[in-house]
Amino acid sequence: MAASERGPRERMVFSAAQLIRRDGVTATGMRDVAVHAGAPRGSLQHYFPGGKEQLVNEAVDWAGTYAARRVGRFLAQLPEPTPSGLFAAMVRQWTDEYESSGFAGGCPVAAATVDCAQTTDSTRTAAAAAFARWIRPVADALADMGVPADRTESLATLMISALEGALLIARTERDVRALTTVVRELGPLLDASAVPAAPRG
Amino acid sequence: MAASERGPRERMVFSAAQLIRRDGVTATGMRDVAVHAGAPRGSLQHYFPGGKEQLVNEAVDWAGTYAARRVGRFLAQLPEPTPSGLFAAMVRQWTDEYESSGFAGGCPVAAATVDCAQTTDSTRTAAAAAFARWIRPVADALADMGVPADRTESLATLMISALEGALLIARTERDVRALTTVVRELGPLLDASAVPAAPRG
DNA sequence: CCCGGCTTATGACAGCGGTCATAGTAGCCA
DNA sequence: TGGCTACTATGACCGCTGTCATAAGCCGGG
Numbered sequence: 001m002a003a004s005e006r007g008p009r010e011r012m013v014f015s016a017a018q019l020i021r022r023d024g025v026t027a028t029g030m031r032d033v034a035v036h037a038g039a040p041r042g043s044l045q046h047y048f049p050g051g052k053e054q055l056v057n058e059a060v061d062w063a064g065t066y067a068a069r070r071v072g073r074f075l076a077q078l079p080e081p082t083p084s085g086l087f088a089a090m091v092r093q094w095t096d097e098y099e100s101s102g103f104a105g106g107c108p109v110a111a112a113t114v115d116c117a118q119t120t121d122s123t124r125t126a127a128a129a130a131f132a133r134w135i136r137p138v139a140d141a142l143a144d145m146g147v148p149a150d151r152t153e154s155l156a157t158l159m160i161s162a163l164e165g166a167l168l169i170a171r172t173e174r175d176v177r178a179l180t181t182v183v184r185e186l187g188p189l190l191d192a193s194a195v196p197a198a199p200r201g
Numbered sequence: 202m203a204a205s206e207r208g209p210r211e212r213m214v215f216s217a218a219q220l221i222r223r224d225g226v227t228a229t230g231m232r233d234v235a236v237h238a239g240a241p242r243g244s245l246q247h248y249f250p251g252g253k254e255q256l257v258n259e260a261v262d263w264a265g266t267y268a269a270r271r272v273g274r275f276l277a278q279l280p281e282p283t284p285s286g287l288f289a290a291m292v293r294q295w296t297d298e299y300e301s302s303g304f305a306g307g308c309p310v311a312a313a314t315v316d317c318a319q320t321t322d323s324t325r326t327a328a329a330a331a332f333a334r335w336i337r338p339v340a341d342a343l344a345d346m347g348v349p350a351d352r353t354e355s356l357a358t359l360m361i362s363a364l365e366g367a368l369l370i371a372r373t374e375r376d377v378r379a380l381t382t383v384v385r386e387l388g389p390l391l392d393a394s395a396v397p398a399a400p401r402g
Numbered sequence: 403c404c405c406g407g408c409t410t411a412t413g414a415c416a417g418c419g420g421t422c423a424t425a426g427t428a429g430c431c432a
Numbered sequence: 433t434g435g436c437t438a439c440t441a442t443g444a445c446c447g448c449t450g451t452c453a454t455a456a457g458c459c460g461g462g
Contacts, residue, residue: 008439024316026227030420042440045421052420104319110369114315115225117372118305128373151386157370157379158386164369165362168311171318172329178358185352185359189390209409230449243410246451253450404462411456419448426441432434 009047011037016059021108025056025115025123056112057126063108064130071137081145083194084187086138087159091183094167095176103174106167109134135160146194155193162186210248212238217260222309226257226316226324257313258327264309265331272338282346284395285388287339288360292384295368296377304375307368336361347395356394363387 006014015037019028030052034041048055074089075081109130116123138156143149162182169178207215216238220229231253235242249256275290276282310331317324339357344350363383370379 022319024225024227026225026419027316027320029418031418040440042442046439106315106318109373110311111315113369113373114307114312115228117307118223119228124373124375128370128375131370131373154382154386157367157382158363161366161370161379161383162359162363164366165364166358166366168314168365169329169332169358169362172310172314172325172332174325174329178362181355181358182362185355186390189387231451232449241410243412247409406461407459409456409458412454413452414454415450415452417449420446422443422445424442424444426439428439429437431436 008037008039008043012039012043012047012055013058013062015039016055017063017108018105020056020059020111021063021105024111030055053120053122056116056120057123060109060112060123060126060130064126064133067109067130067134068137071134071141075141081141083142083145083147083155083190084183086141086145087163087187087190088183090138090159091163091166091179094163094170095179098170098176098179103171106171107164110164110167131160142190142194148193148195151193155190159186159190209238209240209244213240213244213248214256214259214263216240217256218264218309219306221257221260221312222264222306225312231256254321254323257317257321258324261310261313261324261327261331265327265334268310268331268335269338272335272342276342282342284343284346284348284356284391285384287342287346288364288388288391289384291339291360292364292367292380295364295371296380299371299377299380304372307372308365311365311368332361343391343395349394349396352394356391360387360391 012033016028016033019032019036022028030044031041033055034044044055045051048058070093071086071090074086074093078085078089109127112123113127117127118124135153135156138159139152142152142155147155163179166178166182170176213234217229217234220233220237223229231245232242234256235245245256246252249259271294272287272291275287275294279286279290310328313324314328318328319325336354336357339360340353343353343356348356364380367379367383371377
């Protein structure tokens, strides 16, 4: 995460996402974000005239595009692309982090949803867009693997749902058990849904 | 939710859970809880000398036992108990609420996890206990339905993970789509795992 | 009557939140 | 040099938070 050589604006968005996924939106202060980003406090109102709401929304946006981009990288790294392999790679990103750096943070989109879904509609919308941007490449990848078109989006939704829920449980338990469990149990179902008889040329 | 005729203490715990699942832990103030419960503010420090931390932990506890108890009720209502039927009933509780009362609140345990998992260890532990208390009866029910003993807990974890994640997505989208999707996609897998010693046929 | 308890009632306090206002600096262009 | 724009720097404001201190009400028992 060498975010040191980016503009101060982008660094603040990145730091906001980091702090939000640790402590939640409400507990994350604007001053904290500036300090964490090594950015001057005065830049906050300059780059984010919309205040905290704008900063949070951009952090959620950033997280969504980041997650979506990761999907492409996972696919490129898979020796042979299978639904269970993709899902395992998505989950492994989290188990790796938890086992190497501790269970400090969760998903920033989930945090924004919990804290702002009812009060701040723009953030709720941003979170929905982030989930959609994340589901899209997963569903497309499933289609390429031979999953019927009418189930790709459903299975992608299921994968991300299971991942998000397992993240919550893993953080409470400080144990990756829930994450490895959903991979083990869901993998066969995902692969079974990919019928190789219908590969679109 | 006729919680009017319970002691003020229990009413405050109940109200805390209600407000937490709407706005998150940090955004929920002690004074708000007292007002929502129709309880005097002075009772807060009397019944909860441990402060907000104690109140939140008890709210999480309450949510866990409530969820666990619901499982038993779902089972009693099912005409013939199947894993997919149980899962559908668990999810339907949420779709019913969302369609009748709006997408105001999520799961209080999830909210406590997002907001306190890193900062307040006692709350993190309480959330883990709540999940465990919820998973237990689900796993036991799966065992009764013929699921092999070494998979009951795994499948229960998967069910609750998928539910929690779908809850997040549903709240952001203000649409029960994610909830109905996980039921539709996960149901067959769950039923297929229940082999009551009788092979296919 | 007064006396103990359990509860309720307020008021104050110290701290932090986001936001605004205002002033300062740096660098480029003419 | 002057002036313009982009960015930085502070300090103050008001509202709200959790918590404490203190005192009042209520009510059954002596």
